[in-house]
Amino acid sequence: MTYAITQTCCSDATCVAVCPVNCIHPTPQERAFGSTEMLHIDPGTCIDCGACADACPVDAIFPVDSLSAPQREYAAINAAYFTAEEPEPVGAGPNFHSWGAPVFERGLPSDFAPIRVAVVGTGPAGMYAAEDLLLHTNAEVTLVDRLPVAGGLVRYGVAPDHPATRKVGDTFARFHSHPRVRMHLGVAVGEDITAEELAAHHDAVVYAVGASADRRLGIPGEDVPGSIPATTFVSWYNAHPEVAADAVALTAERVVVVGNGNVALDVARILVTDPASLAGTEIADHALAALRDAPVREVVLLGRRGPEHAAYTASELLALTHLPGVNLVVDDHDPRTGAAIDGADGVGGGKAALLRGLPREPVDWSRAPGSERRRIVLRFHSAPLEVLGADGVRGVRVTEATAEAGERAIPAGLFLRAVGYRGVPVVGLPFDEVTGTVPHQGGRVDGMPGTYVVGWIKRGPSGGIGANRTCAAETVGTLLADAVAGALPTPTRPLRAFHRLARRRGRRRGRS
Numbered sequence: 001m002t003y004a005i006t007q008t009c010c011s012d013a014t015c016v017a018v019c020p021v022n023c024i025h026p027t028p029q030e031r032a033f034g035s036t037e038m039l040h041i042d043p044g045t046c047i048d049c050g051a052c053a054d055a056c057p058v059d060a061i062f063p064v065d066s067l068s069a070p071q072r073e074y075a076a077i078n079a080a081y082f083t084a085e086e087p088e089p090v091g092a093g094p095n096f097h098s099w100g101a102p103v104f105e106r107g108l109p110s111d112f113a114p115i116r117v118a119v120v121g122t123g124p125a126g127m128y129a130a131e132d133l134l135l136h137t138n139a140e141v142t143l144v145d146r147l148p149v150a151g152g153l154v155r156y157g158v159a160p161d162h163p164a165t166r167k168v169g170d171t172f173a174r175f176h177s178h179p180r181v182r183m184h185l186g187v188a189v190g191e192d193i194t195a196e197e198l199a200a201h202h203d204a205v206v207y208a209v210g211a212s213a214d215r216r217l218g219i220p221g222e223d224v225p226g227s228i229p230a231t232t233f234v235s236w237y238n239a240h241p242e243v244a245a246d247a248v249a250l251t252a253e254r255v256v257v258v259g260n261g262n263v264a265l266d267v268a269r270i271l272v273t274d275p276a277s278l279a280g281t282e283i284a285d286h287a288l289a290a291l292r293d294a295p296v297r298e299v300v301l302l303g304r305r306g307p308e309h310a311a312y313t314a315s316e317l318l319a320l321t322h323l324p325g326v327n328l329v330v331d332d333h334d335p336r337t338g339a340a341i342d343g344a345d346g347v348g349g350g351k352a353a354l355l356r357g358l359p360r361e362p363v364d365w366s367r368a369p370g371s372e373r374r375r376i377v378l379r380f381h382s383a384p385l386e387v388l389g390a391d392g393v394r395g396v397r398v399t400e401a402t403a404e405a406g407e408r409a410i411p412a413g414l415f416l417r418a419v420g421y422r423g424v425p426v427v428g429l430p431f432d433e434v435t436g437t438v439p440h441q442g443g444r445v446d447g448m449p450g451t452y453v454v455g456w457i458k459r460g461p462s463g464g465i466g467a468n469r470t471c472a473a474e475t476v477g478t479l480l481a482d483a484v485a486g487a488l489p490t491p492t493r494p495l496r497a498f499h500r501l502a503r504r505r506g507r508r509r510g511r512s
């Protein structure tokens with residue numbers, strides 16, 4: 001028997017460090033780590049010790065013999081990584097089981113006086129940075145978050161039907177009560193506390209403020225009622241304190257979602273999942289009640305490119321194929337879609353190969369969605385042109401290469417754009433309007449000594465939870481190098497004064 005890594009893997013590489021035989025790949029030292037969707041266990045080398053399963057923060061690792069039916073294919077997915085024709089060239093042969101050069105953890109000289117670091121944002125990036133500082137230095141860490149509950153997107157983004165993934169929040173929460181940590185929730189930097197005030201009380205400030213806004217499409221009708229960003233829909237079903245219970249109205253049988261990323265898959269899945277199976281999760285009560293009463297029968301996922309270029313991860317698409325009571329079909333409106341699927345060969349055939357075996361049909365949009373099973377329609381090579389309707393969404397005009405007019409109208413009552421998140425500026429920090437990020441070098445904010453960025457506000461809104469760990473390692477590495485080089489500005493105010501200030505300003509806002 002061997003172990004296998006399954007759907008919820010967020011590539012944080014915790015398991016790599018505990019495996020006694022180095023059979024989990026790609027490791028952070030291998031080039032493929034930067035683009036992998038998950039890690040894999042080599043069944044030929046695994047000695048079945050179970051150490052990785054104990055260490056995994058999201059319960060992604062199981063003995064192959066105990067895999068449930070929907071997860072069984074992960075045994076082959078893990079094994080295939082090690083038999084692929086062109087494995088990762090790490091200079092260690094096709095199975096690259098050699099140990100890499102030793103990596104010395106980031107740290108400060110033992111006689112270095114403790115530094116005080118403020119971390120703004122308690123999502124994965126902020127918490128990986130705080131963890132790194134706490135485990136490798138004697139720094140005192142101040143955590144600040146604008147929301148009254150810590151966790152960032154682990155709390156308010158990750159779907160409620162992914163409880164194993166949400167569990168990573170427990171791993172982060174261990175550090176909230178660390179003896180060298182003080183946490184201030186409900187305090188927004190740039191509003192309640194200025195960047196200057198924060199800097200005056202700390203040696204360094206790390207901004208991990210994420211990317212909370214949404215990208216727009218710039219098409220007519222984008223703002224009619226019933227056309228909303230996925231950011232709102234996600235926050236609504238996750239009980240985000242700033243999104244009202246009535247922010248989403250589910251009144252139509254068909255919903256169109258534009259985008260082919262994992263957020264698009266999340267919202268589609270929540271819309272068609274049997275609400276009974278969502279009860280008992282952390283879904284908002286108002287969302288569960290609305291989903292129970294909702295007439296939704298069909299969700300159409302619009303991808304502007306082909307299935308071979310879809311942005312979703314293989315594991316999330318596979319999960320959709322196992323959703324009880326839901327059909328997954330491919331709209332065969334464009335021959336390029338079928339050609340990509342038929343031309344993709346099994347293992348290693350890329351994203352299009354995942355759709356082999358799914359029903360393909362030209363959808364007749366003039367008919368109402370069927371009343372039998374709910375379904376998700378994957379429609380590739382089709383971009384939205386206009387949201388139709390004046391006082392509410394009536395449909396979406398989309399491109400269709402083979403239609404006479406080059407376009408088609410799809411009747412629908414709700415239009416969700418899941419085309420990516422976007423960073424928002426923090427007052428006092430530089431901001432690149434094009435990328436929606438803060439300009440930096442290795443995590444050090446341009447022109448602001450002692451100020452750093454990490455996570456989505458540094459890299460842009462892409463990458464799963466684990467990607468923020470490597471990102472934090474880089475930023476903390478830069479910060480510590482600056483500390484050793486004497487390049488951190490000296491704080492002018494005592495730390496105690498900051499905690500008093502933060503408590504006062506938080507209370508003033510009614511959050512404390």
Ligand SMILES: Cc1cc2nc3c(=O)[nH]c(=O)nc-3n(C[C@H](O)[C@H](O)[C@H](O)COP(=O)(O)OP(=O)(O)OC[C@H]3O[C@@H](n4cnc5c(N)ncnc54)[C@H](O)[C@@H]3O)c2cc1C
Pocket residue numbers: 009010120121122123124125126144145146147150151152153154157158159162165187188189190208209210211212234263266421426454455456457462463464465466468
């Ligand atoms: C809908 C959705 C679902 C996802 N699901 C998964 C999944 O299942 N698995 C996976 O691996 N990845 C998932 N991801 C990706 C993952 O959530 C991100 O990689 C990660 O959250 C980014 O971390 P971050 O810390 O940069 O940002 P965030 O998690 O957004 O954290 C930013 C924090 O900063 C705080 N903040 C913002 N501005 C201020 C301010 N001015 N002052 C004080 N605090 C501030 C915010 O309140 C927030 O707590 C998902 C992403 C989304 C959008």
Ligand SMILES: NC(=O)c1ccc[n+]([C@@H]2O[C@H](COP(=O)([O-])OP(=O)(O)OC[C@H]3O[C@@H](n4cnc5c(N)ncnc54)[C@H](OP(=O)(O)O)[C@@H]3O)[C@@H](O)[C@H]2O)c1
Pocket residue numbers: 216217258259260261262263264266303304305309310311312313316383384418419420421461462463464
């Ligand atoms: N379960 C999970 O692990 C999970 C869940 C949610 C999110 N996440 C992660 O969080 C990150 C963000 O996810 P995301 O879905 O917001 O972003 P994403 O992965 O970048 O996907 C954005 C999608 O929007 C499309 N798009 C962008 N602009 C468009 C336009 N003008 N018209 C039509 N389509 C457009 C993109 O198409 P193109 O590809 O053609 O640009 C892409 O399909 C990702 O790394 C994701 O994996 C992970």
Ligand code: SF4
Pocket residue numbers: 003018019020021022023024041045046047048049050051052053
């Ligand atoms: S079970 Fe043990 S040997 Fe196998 S991958 Fe996990 S840690 Fe490595």
Ligand code: SF4
Pocket residue numbers: 005006008009010011012013014015016039055056057058059060061466
């Ligand atoms: S989530 Fe982390 S520990 Fe779990 S399998 Fe993936 S890389 Fe390994």
